[in-house]
Amino acid sequence: MGFAYTDLSVDRDDLRDDVLTGLAASPKSIPPKYFYDEAGCRLFEAICAQPEYVLCRTEQSLMAAHLPDIAAALGPVDCIIEPGAGDCVKVRRLLDTLHPANLVVMDIAGAPLAAAAEPLSRDYPALAVTALGMDFIHDLEAATPYLPAGRRLVYYPGSSIGNFAPDEASALLARFRQLASAQGQLLIGFDLKKDPQRLHAAYNDAAGVTAAFNLNLLARLNRELGADFDLTRFRHYAFYNPVAGRIEMHLVSLAEQDIHIAGQRVHFALGETLHTEHSYKFRGDEFSALAQIAGWTLKAAWEHDGFAVQLYG
Ligand SMILES: C[S@@+](CC[C@H](N)C(=O)[O-])C[C@H]1O[C@@H](n2cnc3c(N)ncnc32)[C@H](O)[C@@H]1O
Structure with missing residues (x-):
């Protein structure tokens, strides 16, 4: 019966605005919907094939x-x-x-x-x-x-x-x-x-695919917003919070550093987190x-x- 594709994404600068808003917040955060550029989609499929997930x-x-x-x-x-x-x-x-x-x-x-x-x-x-x-x-x-x-x-x-x-x-x-x-x-x-240990393992696969998925968000911001995140200076950190009943996924800054993005400077303190996803x-x-x-x-x-x-x- 056929196939039709329609692009309904309105031409707005959502990514830029949402990311700058999230980086100005405390704690810093970026909505998880931005994980899914083409590389992010491929990495999500790879996560699904990991033994722990x-x-x-x-x-x-x-x-x-x-x-x-x-x-x-x-x-x-x-x-x-x-x-x-x-x-x-x-x-x-x-x-x-x-x-x-x-x-x-x-x-x-x-x-x-x-x-x-x-x-x-x-x-x-x-x-x-x-x-x-x-x-x-x-x-x-x-x-x-x-x-x-x-x-x-x-x-x-x-x-x-x-x-x-x-x-x-x-x-x-x-x-x-x-x-x-x-x-x-x-x-x-x-x-x-x-069992929280099972949940913890699912988001910390040994092959590092979930870590690569999380860090790809920064690579995407480098590609699409001309940012200068050094991916070696952020660590994927995911854990189960039993009080809130959710996995929390973060990118933790391994150093005090400034990054530049869309004409703005953003400061990260050593140990500061950029929150990327909750999974209730x-x-x-x-x-x-x-x-x-x-x-x-x-x-x-x-x-x-x-x-x-x-x-x-
Ligand atoms: C965790 S994956 C699940 C994919 C598939 N439904 C499955 O169960 O295997 C989430 C999917 O939702 C899409 N997605 C996330 N946020 C979205 C949004 N706000 N609007 C449209 N799609 C979104 C992502 O691009 C991704 O393909």
Whole structure:
């Protein structure tokens, strides 16, 4: 049925403005959505293949084992919508089973998304594939004109919801509720609270791929904003904070130093941190409370080896 790609990223200087705002804050921080330039997308795929980062493989096993139950609980679906679809691998399993007429995928990394989504229209000739290059945090609603009528399923796997603080997660889930419309459903995968040593290991892989992913953010700022970060003077530092229930990912300055970026000078004290990501972990009941606040009703839930998939209507 074909493939269409539309770039909905408004021509604004978001990266520059957000980064300068984040570097002026205390503590310094940069939103995790900026990890995903082309190199960042490739590094994220490599993280998923690391032995310590079992999250992706566990979710795939869960989906494979429970797919008949999930399909039965879902009923007919006309359109699957996947925000932050990345390499578009996970949705294939749903396409094989649910046979929707339409797939709408969105990602802030527009070019890699288009490259990943286009083959889907060849592999599923009856499927209409729409790829939208967009920042859904900024303007999820811009996708509405591209959504066909019928029963919609918002699919949000990979524990991407964990990158949002609980109040932000609830607000995003409420926007998904609007996007799905009255008969719509939400199938969402998230990482469960578990042994902190296992969580710690997942974000500190021995091959250093997560470290390279984190440091690539600075390389991106050097490439795109003409910054002069010396990557050897910052250390990837990730740990599980059990009080907050989240992995915290930082880049810690190994020296007192000044960096220059977009015509400004930014000072780092020795040991000062640039915070780059939170990855919240939930109990099943904690998560369903957040989804309920957002207007969703839990229909079914599956858990496997520390990972959960929940279905909402
Ligand atoms: C952790 S990856 C998950 C990819 C895929 N859904 C999976 O489960 O394997 C997060 C994806 O969301 C995208 N993303 C992050 N923030 C975004 C935003 N604000 N708007 C659109 N896409 C975003 C990233 O580019 C990346 O492809």
